[in-house]
Each structure stands twice: as C-alpha cells, then as structure tokens.
Amino acid sequence: MTNFQPTxxxxxxxxxxxxxxxxxxxxxxxxxxxxxxxxLQARGHGDLGMAHTSxxxxxxxxxxxxxxxxxxxxxxxxxxxxxxxxxxxxxxxxRSSDPTDKRATLVRFxxxxxxxxxxxxxxKQEIEAEYTALLGADGLESLRAMLEAITESESSNx
Numbered sequence: 001m002t003n004f005q006p007t008x009x010x011x012x013x014x015x016x017x018x019x020x021x022x023x024x025x026x027x028x029x030x031x032x033x034x035x036x037x038x039x040l041q042a043r044g045h046g047d048l049g050m051a052h053t054s055x056x057x058x059x060x061x062x063x064x065x066x067x068x069x070x071x072x073x074x075x076x077x078x079x080x081x082x083x084x085x086x087x088x089x090x091x092x093x094x095r096s097s098d099p100t101d102k103r104a105t106l107v108r109f110x111x112x113x114x115x116x117x118x119x120x121x122x123x124k125q126e127i128e129a130e131y132t133a134l135l136g137a138d139g140l141e142s143l144r145a146m147l148e149a150i151t152e153s154e155s156s157n158x
Contacts, residue, residue, distance in 0.1 A: 032127065033050060033053070033054075034050075035130075036053070036120070036123050036124070036127060037050055037053060039123040039126060039127070040053065040116075040119060040120065040123055043119045043123070044119075045116060045119065047090055048090070048092075048116075051083055052083060052086065052087055052090075052092075053120075054073060055069060055073060055080070055083045055087065056092065056093075056113070056116065056117075056120070058072040058073050059093070059107060059108075059109065059113075061109070062108075063096075063107060063108035063109075064106070064107055065098060065104050065105065065106055066080050066081055066084060066104075066105050066107060067104070069084070069107065084107050087113075090112075091110055091112040091113075092109070092110060092112050092113040092116055093107050093108060093109060093110060093113055094107070094110050095107055095108075096108065128140065131143075
C-alpha cells in the first residue's frame with residue numbers, strides 16, 4: 001500500500017477540506033439529526049436509533065412501499081425491510097399488502113407512530129427556535145431559502 005502524497009501542501013489541503021460545502025452540509029445534517037434524536041429520546045422514544053428516525057422521515061402519511069422507502073433513504077430494499085420489521089416490533093408502523101399491487105408491501109404509521117410524528121413536529125419547532133436564536137430570524141429564513149434552491153436545482157437536473 002502506498003502513502004498518498006498530495007500535490008498541494010498539507011495545510012492548504014486541510015483548509016480546502018474544512019471549507020468544503022458538501023462536508024459542511026453533511027456535518028450540519030448530522031448535527032440536526034443528533035439534536036433531534038436526543039430530544040426525541042427525552043420525549044420517550046429512547047428505543048429508536050438514527051436509522052429508525054430516518055426511515056420515519058421518508059414515510060408518507062398515507063403509507064409508502066418498502067421499495068420507495070429504500071430509494072428515498074438510499075439503501076437496499078433488504079436493509080429497509082429489516083428496519084421496517086424493527087419499527088413494526090416497536091409498534092411504530094404496520095405492514096400490509098398494497099391495495100393497488102398485492103405483490104408490494106405498504107408501510108403505514110400506527111397510533112404510536114402518529115404520536116412519534118407529533119413529538120417530532122414539536123422537536124423540529126424547538127430546534128428551529130434554537131437556530132433562530134443562533135442565526136436570527138432573517139438568517140434562518142435565508143438558510144431555508146438557500147437550501148430549498150439547492151434541492152430544487154438538483155431535482156430539476158434529474
């Protein structure tokens with residue numbers, strides 16, 4: 001195995017990596033997720049891991065097929081199926097046959113899942129209030145607008 005020898009000096013490489021917008025977006029996403037996870041645990045959802053909450057974020061109110069959940073989360077159908085089974089055992093979701101295609105499995109929220117959604121909504125409001133205190137109301141709205149512009153631009157390129 002060879003050692004990587006950068007063509008630019010090490011300090012410049014470190015600075016480039018530290019200011020990389022993709023890396024900052026990932027770190028911000030992780031920070032938000034961890035903050036939300038801790039707050040949800042405090043509200044009685046200590047049995048859920050980060051992977052569980054990310055699955056729930058991709059689940060539509062009317063239910064979603066496992067294949068669609070897997071696509072949205074960027075994971076295999078098999079891995080998503082395992083997460084669904086775990087959440088079903090914990091009482092947050094239930095599986096049923098899709099009425100439009102009996103071969104497909106539809107995942108829906110249970111009553112406990114709906115309570116989780118309500119708690120998640122309040123947690124989101126708390127975090128946004130914390131971000132408003134940090135960035136100011138205008139700063140948070142600017143951040144939201146910029147993130148929406150990036151995601152809309154990306155979806156129009158697909």
